[in-house]
Amino acid sequence: NKTRSRLLSKTNRPLMLLSMAGPNVVWESHNVRLLKAPTFGFGIAVSGGRDSPHFASGDPSVAISDVLKAGPAEGKLQINDRIVSVNGISLENVDHNTAIGVLKDCGNAVNLVVRRKVLLPLPTTKVDRSSPPFKITLCKKSKKDEFGVVLGCKLFIKEIIQHTLASQE
Numbered sequence: 357n358k359t360r361s362r363l364l365s366k367t368n369r370p371l372m373l374l375s376m377a378g379p380n381v382v383w384e385s386h387n388v389r390l391l392k393a394p395t396f397g398f399g400i401a402v403s404g405g406r407d408s409p410h411f412a413s414g415d416p417s418v419a420i421s422d423v424l425k426a427g428p429a430e431g432k433l434q435i436n437d438r439i440v441s442v443n444g445i446s447l448e449n450v451d452h453n454t455a456i457g458v459l460k461d462c463g464n465a466v467n468l469v470v471r472r473k474v475l476l477p478l479p480t481t482k483v484d485r486s487s488p489p490f491k492i493t494l495c496k497k498s499k500k501d502e503f504g505v506v507l508g509c510k511l512f513i514k515e516i517i518q519h520t521l522a523s524q525e
Contacts, residue, residue, distance in 0.1 A: 380476045385440070385469060390428045392464045399427020402439065402459065405452030418447045418455040420470070437470040494521050 390398045401422035404410030410419045417438035423429050439447045442458045443466060450458075459466070494503050504520025516522045 382474050382476060383471045384474050385471055386437070388429075388432045388468045388470060390432065390466050390468065392466075393428050396424055396427035398459070398466060399424040399429040400433060402455060403452070405455050406449055407451040416449055417471075418450065418452070433468075433470065434472060437472050440469040440471055443467050492522075496521070 390400075392398055400420055402418055403421040404415075404417055404419045406416040409416055410421065411417070415438075420429075420433050420435055420437040420439070423433050423435060439455070441447060442455075443462050445458050447455050447458065494505075496503070502517075502520055504517040504522040506515045506517070
């Protein structure tokens with residue numbers, strides 16, 4: 357059940373929407389090229405795999421578990437991105453050691469395909485304004501009288517106190 361449509365990322369790069377993962381969640385596919393740096397490697401740590409799932413759900417994906425600051429992956433990969441493939445080699449449903457071996461054997465450059473979970477904004481609902489607001493005018497008979505209304509944080513009547521002007525209307 358894969359839905360495919362073109363999207364643009366925040367950097368206007370085309371993305372592929374892979375599938376809906378819930379009512380307001382989608383999986384985006386990202387192609388990322390990294391060049392190995394002498395002191396950082398690719399600047400990532402990975403965890404997971406079929407034999408040691410990273411996620412509590414038991415998802416066997418190999419996931420990015422750390423992105424080193426100032427490393428080659430900074431700004432390109434995010435923690436919890438799922439690695440789909442490395443230089444065209446699928447990492448879906450592989451064990452952890454296989455994933456590490458594929459990453460180590462790829463030389464000084466790597467082309468990754470990753471899946472990233474993205475939350476969509478919740479849909480907004482329109483308020484029906486066809487009925488006019490309800491208006492009441494309270495008048496004090498003396499300065500000691502209280503209106504008997506307790507306002508809540510969004511300016512609504514939270515409570516009407518008994519035996520006051522408001523409770524009589």
